[in-house]
Amino acid sequence: MTDRFNPAVQILKDYGYDSAKLIPILQKIQDAYHYLPEDVMRFIANELKISPAKVYGVATFFAHFATTPKGKHIIKVCNGTACHVKGSSAIISAVKEKLKLKDGQETTADALFTLECVSCLGACGLAPVMVIDDTVHGQMTADKAAALIDEVVKAEASHGN
Numbered sequence: 001m002t003d004r005f006n007p008a009v010q011i012l013k014d015y016g017y018d019s020a021k022l023i024p025i026l027q028k029i030q031d032a033y034h035y036l037p038e039d040v041m042r043f044i045a046n047e048l049k050i051s052p053a054k055v056y057g058v059a060t061f062f063a064h065f066a067t068t069p070k071g072k073h074i075i076k077v078c079n080g081t082a083c084h085v086k087g088s089s090a091i092i093s094a095v096k097e098k099l100k101l102k103d104g105q106e107t108t109a110d111a112l113f114t115l116e117c118v119s120c121l122g123a124c125g126l127a128p129v130m131v132i133d134d135t136v137h138g139q140m141t142a143d144k145a146a147a148l149i150d151e152v153v154k155a156e157a158s159h160g161n
């Protein structure tokens with residue numbers, strides 16, 4: 001039971017239980033747990049002697065923080081203007097189909113992938129753009145997107161052996 005909070009305790013120690021460091025603390029918590037679980041946020045609030053509302057407020061204010069579980073691999077498809085004009089909708093549809101995501105579902109049932117549709121990734125010259133785990137792929141097509149997903153799945157399968 002308490003094991004679950006061990007990473008959080010270590011992170012709090014590293015930051016000297018300083019509530020002024022809440023943002024970097026949450027960053028490390030997200031790295032450790034892959035998102036910000038509600039019970040861990042409550043634990044952090046209690047340990048830092050600040051209100052849970054303050055912790056939730058920070059967690060939900062920054063788009064960068066995730067309060068729901070994410071997949072191991074994050075796929076971002078840009079749907080900003082430049083990418084949209086060059087056909088990002090077809091890529092989003094292809095990725096959803098490939099990952100068997102239902103409407104409103106972002107993370108695959110096996111928690112291997114999360115799909116995020118984002119606005120401008122700042123690489124409009126490469127439109128349409130897709131990012132997998134921080135690697136930018138430009139001039140994307142539905143077929144290329146599906147092939148990249150296959151590569152990740154294959155790499156995962158070979159790690160498992």
Ligand code: FES
Pocket residue numbers: 078079080081082083084119120121122123124125127128129
């Ligand atoms: S609109 Fe897609 S990278 Fe700018």
